[in-house]
Amino acid sequence: MENTEQLQVAILVSPGMGHLIPNLLLGNRLVTHHNVRATILLVTTPTSPPSESHLLSPDLNIIEIPPVDISGLVNPETKVVTLLAIMMREARPGIRSAISSMNPRPEVLIVDLFGTESFQIADEFHMLKYVYITCTAWFFASTAYCGNVLDKEVEGQYVDQKEPLRIPGCKPVRPEDCVDPMLDRNNQQYREYVRMGIEYTFADGALLNTWEDLEATSLEALRNDEILRSVARVPVYPIGPLKRPVDPAGSQTEIIEWLDMQARESVLYVSFGSGGTLSAEQITELAWGLELSQQRFVWVVRPPTGRGVDGSFFQPGKTGSDGTPDYLPDGFLSRTGSVGYLVQMWAPQVEILSHPAVGGFLSHCGWNSTLESMDSGVPMIAWPLYAEQRLNATLLTEELAVAVRPEALPTKKVVRREEIEKLARRLMQYREGKGMRDRVRQLQCSGERAVSKGGSSYNSMCQFVEDCRRKLKS
Ligand code: UDP
Numbered sequence: 001m002e003n004t005e006q007l008q009v010a011i012l013v014s015p016g017m018g019h020l021i022p023n024l025l026l027g028n029r030l031v032t033h034h035n036v037r038a039t040i041l042l043v044t045t046p047t048s049p050p051s052e053s054h055l056l057s058p059d060l061n062i063i064e065i066p067p068v069d070i071s072g073l074v075n076p077e078t079k080v081v082t083l084l085a086i087m088m089r090e091a092r093p094g095i096r097s098a099i100s101s102m103n104p105r106p107e108v109l110i111v112d113l114f115g116t117e118s119f120q121i122a123d124e125f126h127m128l129k130y131v132y133i134t135c136t137a138w139f140f141a142s143t144a145y146c147g148n149v150l151d152k153e154v155e156g157q158y159v160d161q162k163e164p165l166r167i168p169g170c171k172p173v174r175p176e177d178c179v180d181p182m183l184d185r186n187n188q189q190y191r192e193y194v195r196m197g198i199e200y201t202f203a204d205g206a207l208l209n210t211w212e213d214l215e216a217t218s219l220e221a222l223r224n225d226e227i228l229r230s231v232a233r234v235p236v237y238p239i240g241p242l243k244r245p246v247d248p249a250g251s252q253t254e255i256i257e258w259l260d261m262q263a264r265e266s267v268l269y270v271s272f273g274s275g276g277t278l279s280a281e282q283i284t285e286l287a288w289g290l291e292l293s294q295q296r297f298v299w300v301v302r303p304p305t306g307r308g309v310d311g312s313f314f315q316p317g318k319t320g321s322d323g324t325p326d327y328l329p330d331g332f333l334s335r336t337g338s339v340g341y342l343v344q345m346w347a348p349q350v351e352i353l354s355h356p357a358v359g360g361f362l363s364h365c366g367w368n369s370t371l372e373s374m375d376s377g378v379p380m381i382a383w384p385l386y387a388e389q390r391l392n393a394t395l396l397t398e399e400l401a402v403a404v405r406p407e408a409l410p411t412k413k414v415v416r417r418e419e420i421e422k423l424a425r426r427l428m429q430y431r432e433g434k435g436m437r438d439r440v441r442q443l444q445c446s447g448e449r450a451v452s453k454g455g456s457s458y459n460s461m462c463q464f465v466e467d468c469r470r471k472l473k474s
Contacts, residue, residue: 006037007468010099010106011132014088014114015045017274021368022134022209023112024055025242029451031059033458034465039106041065041098043091055244063102065094080386081181081189084114085196096121108468110207116199128468131200132207135367137218137238138395139179139388140206142167144232146182147197158182168228169221171399176409177390201233204471207464209240209367211450211457214400214443237464239457241447243371244350253348255298256355258341262296265359265437268424269352269378271300272364276385280304280327282414287328289420291336295360295428298341298352303327353378359437360427365392377444379403379436381423383410402440404432 009030013023023040030036039061046067056062068090074083095118099106109122110130122129133140145167150158158165159182164172181193200206212219215238221228222236259267270290272278278286283304290297304327318326322334325344333342349369352358353376361373362381370392373380380403382393396403404426406415427433450457 006035007108007465007472008104008106009036009038009108009110009468010041010102010127011038012041012095012109012111012115012118013043014084014112015043016084018366018368019112019114019134021055021244022242023132024060025244026110026132026207026239027060028055028057029239029242029461030465031057033453034461036465037061037104039063039102041095043088043095045087063098065091065098068094079181079187079189081114081192082187085117085189085192088114089117092118092121096124099125099127107472113196116196116203119199119202128204128471129202130205130207130464131203131234132209133200134209135388136392136395137208137210137215137222137236138167138170139391140200140208140236141170141218141222141228141232142173142391143179143193143197144200145197145228147194147199148201148231151194151197157185167221168231169225170218170228171394173391174394176412177394179388179391180386201231203234205235205237205464205467207237207239209242209371210238211240211447212238213446213450213456214241215395217399235467237460239451239461239464241371241375241451241457243368243375246351246354247348253351255341255343255347256351259298259352259355259357262357264356266428267296267298267355267357268293268360268362268381268428269298269349269358270362271347271349271369272302272383272385273366273369276364276366277302277305278410279414282410283327284329285414285417286420287332288417289415290340290424291332292417292421293424293428294339295424296339296357297336297424298343298347298358300343300345300347300349301325301328302345350376360424360433362424365389365396367392370396371447374402374440374443374447377437377441379427379433379440381405381427383415385411400439400443402436402443404436 011023011027013019027038027040030038041063043065044067070086070090073086108128110132111118112132119129158178159175161175164174166172181189222232324333350372353372358378361378362383363369364385365382382396382403382405384390384393393405397405404423406419449455
């Protein structure tokens with residue numbers, strides 16, 4: 001096909017690693033498999049994330065939207081959803097001018113979770129507008145339903161409800177599993193969330209980073225449940241799993257050399273995403289739990305949160321005589337050095353998860369991490385912290401049976417060392433863990449099939465491109 005016939009797409013990306021990665025992957029897929037010309041419009045912040053240049057296809061253009069000064073609009077109490085909403089709102093003049101100077105002008109605007117206020121710009125330029133939900137269909141259904149229905153029907157705080165919240169056709173959402181912005185309806189981030197849930201339904205369609213076999217129930221409901229359809233309205237395109245490929249550079253690190261020396265499926269990888277941190281007390285319990293479990297582990301450690309209360313005397317970078325960071329129990333490294341490996345702050349996660357020595361993942365259940373774990377056939381200990389991670393943890397444990405989790409939410413109650421020891425053993429040693437490994441391998445295969453030529457997600461992406469062309473012609 002001639003270049004001039006290529007569909008021209010702009011993908012608007014909100015700040016943050018967890019957003020950048022799936023959007024780059026979407027752009028790559030569109031340009032490499034679907035004859036689309038795609039430009040990433042990246043709203044930047046003064047702190048740039050670590051380089052992800054290996055994810056960039058040479059055919060994918062990137063335009064950086066300069067950071068906007070929002071200091072007068074936020075304060076230290078401002079919650080993350082509000083912060084991102086404000087950043088994306090204030091970035092609109094930059095987004096508008098970037099689109100207006102593009103030649104050829106894009107015909108389709110895809111925005112991520114936080115970018116729906118830029119649908120207005122799409123309208124100004126007569127572009128089609130799509131939202132890309134970088135996580136689950138269940139999240140999409142519950143957000144649209146919350147914004148359009150629950151917000152009006154439910155009185156009082158969601159977390160005080162006695163019954164799970166009913167989302168037509170989908171698994172109900174337990175009050176304690178509600179996404180962060182639903183936890184306090186008086187906070188501005190709830191209003192932003194409700195607005196997003198309403199705006200999603202004004203899109204021409206929603207791309208979802210999930211696939212048919214993974215979320216059959218929610219996808220069926222979004223397509224065929226009369227009540228949900230009357231609310232969520234838009235056609236859905238499950239196009240996942242889009243997840244990061246292994247970076248050859250990341251495979252040559254010391255940590256991979258260490259993994260090379262470990263037995264197959266013997267190592268528990270512990271990491272809480274790009275931003276997750278634990279309290280000082282929880283870090284101590286986790287360290288003891290890992291040690292007591294006698295499992296091999298790789299742990300991406302970060303200094304504790306809540307410094308004002310419990311960690312103000314910890315100086316990052318200070319270590320004991322055996323190299324143990326001072327926020328871990330004394331002598332931790334001397335005692336665990338032969339079975340454990342600590343990585344400070346950031347690790348090559350995809351390369352670690354795909355290593356044959358890794359047999360389990362203690363994860364905060366960010367959706368990228370979840371997909372990466374599934375793609376490597378690695379079962380999980382679900383340790384949700386923020387955003388929509390409690391929904392993901394529930395999906396993983398109750399629907400898919402590929403994860404174990406602590407009795408109480410780690411954000412509500414410190415998980416004690418004995419429980420962590422038990423969870424690690426259940427996953428890594430017991431038959432239960434083997435069953436989960438078998439199931440996650442089935443998901444690994446079904447995910448691979450879905451994105452391969454002729455697979456459900458591949459076809460769904462073709463359908464999206466075709467629908468765009470058809471709408472543009474009509
Ligand atoms: N990640 C990584 N190394 C780390 C921590 C995170 O490479 O030490 C990557 C991880 O592989 C994933 C992303 O950062 O692709 C985190 O996204 P996710 O959705 O899991 O969680 P978030 O950081 O958005 O909470």
